[in-house]
Amino acid sequence: MGDFSEFTFSTRQFLKSYPWRRINPIPWVQLNKDLSECRLALISSAGFVSPNLDPFDHSIKGGDVSFREIPSSINVNQLTDYHKSKSYDHGGLRQDPKVAFPIDRVRELAASGRIGSVNHRHLSFMGVISAPGRLIKRTAPEAVKLLIHDGVDIAILIPV
Numbered sequence: 001m002g003d004f005s006e007f008t009f010s011t012r013q014f015l016k017s018y019p020w021r022r023i024n025p026i027p028w029v030q031l032n033k034d035l036s037e038c039r040l041a042l043i044s045s046a047g048f049v050s051p052n053l054d055p056f057d058h059s060i061k062g063g064d065v066s067f068r069e070i071p072s073s074i075n076v077n078q079l080t081d082y083h084k085s086k087s088y089d090h091g092g093l094r095q096d097p098k099v100a101f102p103i104d105r106v107r108e109l110a111a112s113g114r115i116g117s118v119n120h121r122h123l124s125f126m127g128v129i130s131a132p133g134r135l136i137k138r139t140a141p142e143a144v145k146l147l148i149h150d151g152v153d154i155a156i157l158i159p160v
Contacts, residue, residue: 035115040155041155047160063131077097085160
């Protein structure tokens with residue numbers, strides 16, 4: 001994890017003045033079954049895109065609130081990082097995309113019986129959403145409907 005002083009002056013000023021939202025109460029659902037019976041999906045905010053899908057649109061004011069589906073069978077080295085932020089070094093993410101999309105570890109958990117199964121699709125969002133209203137009102141409910149339809153019990157968010 002970096003230090004605040006490592007950001008550019010303009011980024012530090014932006015972070016200090018940004019009107020951060022507080023979510024209260026924090027959404028939480030008690031898990032009522034054993035992990036070995038649960039279906040798991042990953043949700044990454046790394047802006048990953050699978051081959052043959054359109055990249056995230058960096059020209060949208062407030063951020064691209066759409067998401068991309070990533071098939072469970074993906075080789076993570078096929079994912080392309082379209083994350084908009086210039087506030088962190090993308091080198092590590094590009095060198096090892098598993099840090100933001102650990103599908104190999106999830107497959108191991110399913111193979112060992114620690115979790116019941118791996119969902120057939122996972123979701124990738126753009127992490128830089130400075131105007132999250134559209135995400136909260138439209139896109140997030142759409143994503144939740146997909147995961148509910150798939151019978152997902154656990155969704156793990158990997159923030160970037």
